[in-house]
Amino acid sequence: MEPTDTLIGVVGKTNVGKSTFFSAATEIEVPIENRPFVTIEPNVGIGYARRKCVHIELGLPKCDASNSVCENGERLIPVKMMDVAGLVPGAHQGRGLGNKFLDDLRRADVFLLIVDSSGSTSPEGVVTRPGTYDPVDEIKFVVDEIDEWIYQSVEKDWDKFLKQYAIGAIKDPLEEFSQRLSGFGILKEQIEVALDHLKISSNELFKINKQDLKNLLKEIRRLTKPMVIVANKIDIPGSEKNLEKIKNTFKEYPVIPASAAAELLLRKLRKKKAIEYIPGDQEFKINQIEIDSKTKSALELIKQNIMEKYKGTGVVQAINEALFNSLKLIPVYPVEDINKYTDKKNRILPDVILIRKGSTARDLASKIHSDLAKTFLYAINAKNKQRIGAGYLLNENDVIKIVATAGKG
Numbered sequence: 349m350e351p352t353d354t355l356i357g358v359v360g361k362t363n364v365g366k367s368t369f370f371s372a373a374t375e376i377e378v379p380i381e382n383r384p385f386v387t388i389e390p391n392v393g394i395g396y397a398r399r400k401c402v403h404i405e406l407g408l409p410k411c412d413a414s415n416s417v418c419e420n421g422e423r424l425i426p427v428k429m430m431d432v433a434g435l436v437p438g439a440h441q442g443r444g445l446g447n448k449f450l451d452d453l454r455r456a457d458v459f460l461l462i463v464d465s466s467g468s469t470s471p472e473g474v475v476t477r478p479g480t481y482d483p484v485d486e487i488k489f490v491v492d493e494i495d496e497w498i499y500q501s502v503e504k505d506w507d508k509f510l511k512q513y514a515i516g517a518i519k520d521p522l523e524e525f526s527q528r529l530s531g532f533g534i535l536k537e538q539i540e541v542a543l544d545h546l547k548i549s550s551n552e553l554f555k556i557n558k559q560d561l562k563n564l565l566k567e568i569r570r571l572t573k574p575m576v577i578v579a580n581k582i583d584i585p586g587s588e589k590n591l592e593k594i595k596n597t598f599k600e601y602p603v604i605p606a607s608a609a610a611e612l613l614l615r616k617l618r619k620k621k622a623i624e625y626i627p628g629d630q631e632f633k634i635n636q637i638e639i640d641s642k643t644k645s646a647l648e649l650i651k652q653n654i655m656e657k658y659k660g661t662g663v664v665q666a667i668n669e670a671l672f673n674s675l676k677l678i679p680v681y682p683v684e685d686i687n688k689y690t691d692k693k694n695r696i697l698p699d700v701i702l703i704r705k706g707s708t709a710r711d712l713a714s715k716i717h718s719d720l721a722k723t724f725l726y727a728i729n730a731k732n733k734q735r736i737g738a739g740y741l742l743n744e745n746d747v748i749k750i751v752a753t754a755g756k757g
């Protein structure tokens with residue numbers, strides 16, 4: 349069972365650590381180098397969010413995590429991630445690698461905007477002394493490039509729309525416009541909210557000028573593609589004061605300090621069992637005394653300058669922020685047996701599903717299987733054994749049995 353169909357898009361300027369972040373999160377080896385335009389083709393993989401497993405709350409000694417992982421009572425919940433090529437100012441005019449590669453992120457539900465908080469790379473990604481560049485400018489241009497990308501994609505058909513509208517071939521402008529944006533995973537209702545914010549009536553949609561179109565698409569992007577700013581390279585001295593500046597400038601976005609490079613090292617050492625570390629932990633323990641002295645001093649720096657100061661490396665924290673706060677997903681555990689909390693195969697709490705806050709028991713059923721929603725009879729809240737209806741609003745960490753007609757569920 350897929351825990352979530354959510355896609356996280358990793359975006360940002362070139363040479364800021366996007367692939368390092370991706371590699372640390374997914375444990376997939378990808379090319380990483382200290383120069384611009386290393387990534388060309390997108391990297392796709394599975395990263396993990398982290399939540400306390402419900403088996404702890406239920407007082408169970410263990411669970412049998414299957415669609416996810418449970419380590420020491422911490423449930424690691426998979427989520428799709430995509431890392432793409434890097435942007436430079438003017439990418440929409442063809443600079444650098446252009447912006448076509450962003451098309452792969454059309455379906456992204458949320459963006460992690462990775463920024464070089466040390467200011468040690470030029471707008472074109474060339475390495476310089478830390479503090480030379482302002483990460484605030486970097487964030488501004490990256491957001492602008494994202495807006496230009498969406499605008500270009502709609503603008504190229506705009507004149508055609510206008511002509512069709514003029515001859516009466518378009519009966520429902522809003523419908524036509526939402527069709528155009530459906531590839532971005534944007535819904536008609538969301539467009540209606542944006543139109544409302546900008547006080548544009550849907551009938552006038554094909555009468556607005558290009559600047560208004562740009563503003564409208566920006567508002568739609570704001571409403572539909574939440575962004576988390578990842579202040580990367582926080583390990584480099586001088587980044588800390590930039591972090592404050594970023595937070596003060598971009599109050600509408602959450603800002604997570606991170607060292608993707610540190611997380612990448614911790615993941616590698618953990619794999620070799622050289623350290624005890626669960627992704628997202630605020631600390632680690634060194635296992636082997638035979639760790640070489642260079643690695644040891646790197647670990648010492650990570651401990652003092654990153655983990656203790658920022659309560660972790662920021663990688664899992666950023667994913668958590670994206671899923672649980674920006675997208676407002678909650679973990680819910682479907683089971684068959686409400687007393688043993690097991691599935692049909694007798695596994696304890698094997699699956700966790702991430703679902704939007706405000707979803708109902710029936711929504712959960714349809715996430716498990718489309719048939720299950722159709723044949724849904726009722727559900728049971730395994731925590732208090734109470735019967736609940738289709739419209740029951742799910743809570744975080746609910747354990748739910750769905751009861752459906754014959755053979756299903």
Ligand SMILES: Nc1nc2c(ncn2[C@@H]2O[C@H](COP(=O)(O)OP(=O)(O)OP(=O)(O)O)[C@@H](O)[C@H]2O)c(=O)[nH]1
Nearest residue numbers: 362363364365366367368382385386387434608609
């Ligand atoms: N100090 C420090 N260096 C980092 C960090 N994250 C990444 N780097 C370094 O930054 C450089 C670029 O990293 P990449 O992950 O290739 O950057 P990218 O954004 O994917 O770059 P392109 O794909 O070329 O656009 C590499 O030398 C990394 O080791 C970090 O947290 N701290």
Ligand SMILES: [Mg+2]
Nearest residue numbers: 366367386387
């Ligand atoms: Mg890269």
